[in-house]
Amino acid sequence: MGIVFSIISGKGGVGKTTTSANLAIGTSLEGKKTVVVDFDIGQRNLDMILGLENRVVYDITHVMEGDVKLNQALIPFKKSKNLYFLAASQTKDKSVLSKEKVGRLIEELKKEFDYVFIDAPAGIESGFEHAVHFADAVIVVVNPEVSSIRDADRAIGIVDAKSKKSEEGKRVAKYLIINRIDPELVQKGEMLSSDDILDILEIDLLGKVPEDQFIIEASNTGHPVILNEKSEAGKAFKRISKRLCGEEVPFEDVETPKKTGLFKSIKKIFS
Amino acid sequence: MSLFGFLKKKKSAKRAKDRLSVAIALDRDSNVYPYLDQMKQEIMQIVQKYSKIKDVRINKEKLEDQDVLDIEIVLEESRG
Numbered sequence: 001m002g003i004v005f006s007i008i009s010g011k012g013g014v015g016k017t018t019t020s021a022n023l024a025i026g027t028s029l030e031g032k033k034t035v036v037v038d039f040d041i042g043q044r045n046l047d048m049i050l051g052l053e054n055r056v057v058y059d060i061t062h063v064m065e066g067d068v069k070l071n072q073a074l075i076p077f078k079k080s081k082n083l084y085f086l087a088a089s090q091t092k093d094k095s096v097l098s099k100e101k102v103g104r105l106i107e108e109l110k111k112e113f114d115y116v117f118i119d120a121p122a123g124i125e126s127g128f129e130h131a132v133h134f135a136d137a138v139i140v141v142v143n144p145e146v147s148s149i150r151d152a153d154r155a156i157g158i159v160d161a162k163s164k165k166s167e168e169g170k171r172v173a174k175y176l177i178i179n180r181i182d183p184e185l186v187q188k189g190e191m192l193s194s195d196d197i198l199d200i201l202e203i204d205l206l207g208k209v210p211e212d213q214f215i216i217e218a219s220n221t222g223h224p225v226i227l228n229e230k231s232e233a234g235k236a237f238k239r240i241s242k243r244l245c246g247e248e249v250p251f252e253d254v255e256t257p258k259k260t261g262l263f264k265s266i267k268k269i270f271s
Numbered sequence: 272m273s274l275f276g277f278l279k280k281k282k283s284a285k286r287a288k289d290r291l292s293v294a295i296a297l298d299r300d301s302n303v304y305p306y307l308d309q310m311k312q313e314i315m316q317i318v319q320k321y322s323k324i325k326d327v328r329i330n331k332e333k334l335e336d337q338d339v340l341d342i343e344i345v346l347e348e349s350r351g
Contacts, residue, residue, distance in 0.1 A: 145287075146291050149291055149295075150291060150294055157299065157302050189282030190283050190284055192288060199288075200288065200291050200292060
């Protein structure tokens with residue numbers, strides 16, 4: 001039976017979809033049979049991030065309504081043979097989701113895959129509740145910024161109150177990813193440090209991802225940053241993926257600015 | 272405090288942490304019992320089976336390290 005991870009954030013625009021895409025690729029490259037599902041009904045985006053927007057024929061709604069079989073809607077991600085993608089519906093609204101239908105879909109996915117990643121919608125409305133209800137663990141993505149952290153805390157509260165595991169009296173595991181860390185600002189005391197954020201949210205740290213210009217390039221091209229060996233964010237997602245696969249990977253210090261060597265400085269002048 | 276302490280502005284990350292800690296503590300406090308409205312309705316339904324009811328008031332209190340729900344059921348004045 002597979003494990004279900006829901007990726008949540010509360011606030012939108014903090015890098016939830018990017019995180020979903022990269023962790024799904026990362027764990028699949030570690031050998032786990034992985035599926036990543038876009039649960040943001042009406043605002044499909046994961047297909048773009050994965051570079052699969054032209055491959056979508058059937059989506060999650062078609063499967064839940066029984067129009068097509070699951071296998072017909074799963075799209076293989078060619079750059080990693082263990083990864084499949086299930087798109088969100090772009091046309092229908094999120095009222096198509098019901099707890100029973102979502103439950104049935106997730107049961108089916110758990111039978112076929114080791115890891116099921118659910119890219120939850122932003123906010124804490126019904127779409128969000130459906131996306132976290134069946135989670136074994138939630139991965140909370142925040143930016144080191146007040147509104148993101150506050151909204152994340154509300155979202156965590158809803159997971160604790162409404163998920164199936166909580167209803168059964170069990171504990172849902174919760175892990176934190178701090179995304180878009182600017183090391184120079186942290187050093188100057190002008191950005192919340194990861195220790196500050198952990199103090200406030202009181203959940204376990206899964207990883208720290210530095211701000212990285214390659215992220216934009218990756219979404220522009222549909223070639224996720226974890227596949228770019230030069231990218232610091234890509235390396236961070238790789239470390240997180242290994243942790244999710246049970247490997248003990250020490251936390252890198254992404255909060256101290258990298259020293260720029262003389263050679264690099266000279267190169268910068270000519271680039 | 273040093274004489275020129277007021278010239279040194281507190282770093283903004285420290286202020287963010289202080290403000291967030293307070294805001295989140297308040298948020299959490301007001302969301303501890305998300306079922307409160309529904310519970311109130313149900314209590315009213317039950318009591319109404321036996322007696323005419325005017326109102327149900329629920330107060331959240333903290334007594335030392337215990338959370339207490341203080342439920343007050345106000346009945347209609349009985350005849351006679």
